[in-house]
Amino acid sequence: MTKVPLTAGLSFSRIIHGLWRLPDWNMTTKELLDFIRQAMDMGVTTFDHADIYGDFSCEKLFGDALAPEPGLRQKIQIVTKCGIKPVTKKYPGRKIKVYDYSREYIFRSVENALANFRTDYIDVLLVHRPSPMLNPEELAAAFAYLKQSGKVLHFGVSNFTPGQYDMLNSYLDDKPVTNQVEISPLCLEHFENGNMDFFLKERIKPMAWSPLGAGRIFKPETEQEHRVFEALTEIAEELNTDSVDKVAYAWLLKHPAGIMPVAGTGSIGRLKLAVEALDLDMSLEQWFRIYVASTGEELP
Numbered sequence: 303m304t305k306v307p308l309t310a311g312l313s314f315s316r317i318i319h320g321l322w323r324l325p326d327w328n329m330t331t332k333e334l335l336d337f338i339r340q341a342m343d344m345g346v347t348t349f350d351h352a353d354i355y356g357d358f359s360c361e362k363l364f365g366d367a368l369a370p371e372p373g374l375r376q377k378i379q380i381v382t383k384c385g386i387k388p389v390t391k392k393y394p395g396r397k398i399k400v401y402d403y404s405r406e407y408i409f410r411s412v413e414n415a416l417a418n419f420r421t422d423y424i425d426v427l428l429v430h431r432p433s434p435m436l437n438p439e440e441l442a443a444a445f446a447y448l449k450q451s452g453k454v455l456h457f458g459v460s461n462f463t464p465g466q467y468d469m470l471n472s473y474l475d476d477k478p479v480t481n482q483v484e485i486s487p488l489c490l491e492h493f494e495n496g497n498m499d500f501f502l503k504e505r506i507k508p509m510a511w512s513p514l515g516a517g518r519i520f521k522p523e524t525e526q527e528h529r530v531f532e533a534l535t536e537i538a539e540e541l542n543t544d545s546v547d548k549v550a551y552a553w554l555l556k557h558p559a560g561i562m563p564v565a566g567t568g569s570i571g572r573l574k575l576a577v578e579a580l581d582l583d584m585s586l587e588q589w590f591r592i593y594v595a596s597t598g599e600e601l602p
């Protein structure tokens with residue numbers, strides 16, 4: 303599979319696997335290791351996590367699965383995120399969710415991640431969400447320390463607007479290597495808020511979360527979902543595939559920004575469809591039919 307170079311010393315697989323839903327898959331440690339191995343055999347080497355996934359359980363489940371095969375660690379890229387403090391029984395006493403990018407909280411999150419993954423480095427740490435209370439000087443100093451100590455090799459952001467990215471970047475030594483945002487045939491927000499233009503201008507390769515609309519493209523309920531499902535199904539027929547998934551992934555992959563879909567499936571067969579979408583070539587007209595089905599309006 304094509305590797306996507308993001309900065310010196312860092313490339314992601316074009317298709318990334320996301321582990322947010324890991325607890326739903328009810329996999330044993332051995333089944334998860336088999337899944338990781340099969341994903342790697344298909345060229346999927348980048349795995350997306352966050353401290354909060356599975357109520358703070360997913361990083362450790364993944365680390366436990368990798369443990370019997372320590373040689374795999376250096377062949378994969380571990381992405382994780384921090385900063386969201388949800389209300390959870392795990393951390394009693396919190397009255398509401400807050401975002402915390404203080405030096406202490408970031409350091410603690412990274413130490414937890416290193417222990418959970420049983421590794422001594424995280425490939426990429428993402429700021430999970432922008433915060434109205436983010437102190438960029440403090441964050442930049444924390445990043446510099448983590449980089450210098452070798453605990454985190456690279457930094458990125460998630461759910462940032464161009465302005466938020468620019469602001470943080472102005473305090474950092476190295477620009478954030480990616481911005482992970484929601485992009486799918488059901489979510490065109492970043493085509494409309496200037497982010498796509500910004501990615502192209504800055505040569506930032508975005509990661510796309512919920513590339514299949516969190517599974518909603520298969521169970522259409524709203525009018526938009528019905529229009530998109532119909533367009534994807536028609537185009538799947540035209541492209542001689544019975545997989546709506548493949549068409550949705552191919553739609554993301556065709557965009558010139560070099561979108562890297564973060565597939566959230568727990569099925570290795572469905573992850574394979576994402577990989578096969580790399581060979582599915584849709585026409586410009588087919589791309590626009592999906593876009594227009596999503597907006598519900600002809601182009602001006």
Ligand SMILES: NC(=O)c1ccc[n+]([C@@H]2O[C@H](COP(=O)([O-])OP(=O)(O)OC[C@H]3O[C@@H](n4cnc5c(N)ncnc54)[C@H](OP(=O)(O)O)[C@@H]3O)[C@@H](O)[C@H]2O)c1
Binds near residue numbers: 322460510518568
């Ligand atoms: N940065 C952020 O704020 C943020 C937010 C959300 C998610 N993420 C990341 O993005 C990743 C992907 O998000 P996501 O899980 O919402 O992605 P997704 O790929 O859009 O949705 C995955 C869901 O779709 C279902 N699905 C896939 N193919 C299907 C099919 N053919 N028929 C029916 N259902 C199907 C999957 O079920 P099966 O497992 O049964 O295939 C799974 O429940 C997450 O794991 C996480 O790493 C990041």
